[in-house]
Amino acid sequence: MALKVELKPHELIIVGNVVITNSDSRIRFFIDGHAPILREKDILTAETADTPAKKIYLSVQLMYLSDDIGSHHEVYFNLVREFLEAAPTALPIISEINNQILSGDFYKALKVTKKLIDYELELMSYAARR
Template sequence: MALKVELKPHERIIVGNSVITNTDQRARLLIDGENVPILRERDILTPETADTPAKLVYLAVQLMYISPDPQTQHGTYFNLVREIMTAVPSSWPIIEGINNHIMSGDLYRALKEARKLIAYEEKLREQYEATHPKGDVSSAA
């Protein structure tokens, strides 16, 4: 089944192991193929933008997804997951979902599940900041 993609001006997309950059006008693409990794620019993380533990997990899964040999990223991924599980055990249900998709070979779904981990991490950070306002030194004593 073909995938229809509409690109904004200058938007990039990864198709297989190629990066395609649109010109200065909107473009519509029809991509037909089996098991070809496709990532829109908004779904791509770089080492520079992966600035939290959950984003690093996403980056590792992303690299598995676009790699011809996904197992090369397994060590990195599982080390990152171990660190997150030690710090935030409540993230286990999401990580279990990511793991299940990785082990079944469905890396696109693993990537989608990793997005949930990023959202969960953000929620925890917001909760922490709400209960620990900056400049509040009363709890530091």
């Protein structure tokens, strides 16, 4: 069954290692087959990965989009280790991300990493109130 994708004007999407940018009008198309797909709202860049959790998201994103997943492991594990040193209470979320990565489901790992970003924001908000 094909994946139906609708893009707003000027929205972009990554399919595999190809970036597709929509023109001036809304468009709908179908993708049949297996390739990593990320909509613009789910894409982070080095510039937008401005917190530790977002940097972890970026490293998982690179694993998801890459043909050479292993080349991103060292960066990922270093970021995770540093994050857990600062926020050990994040271990359950990190464990869930690791389980998704180990099972090869990088898209689900990205979804769980969004929980880590939310958790980080919650921790920072709590720290700012103190």
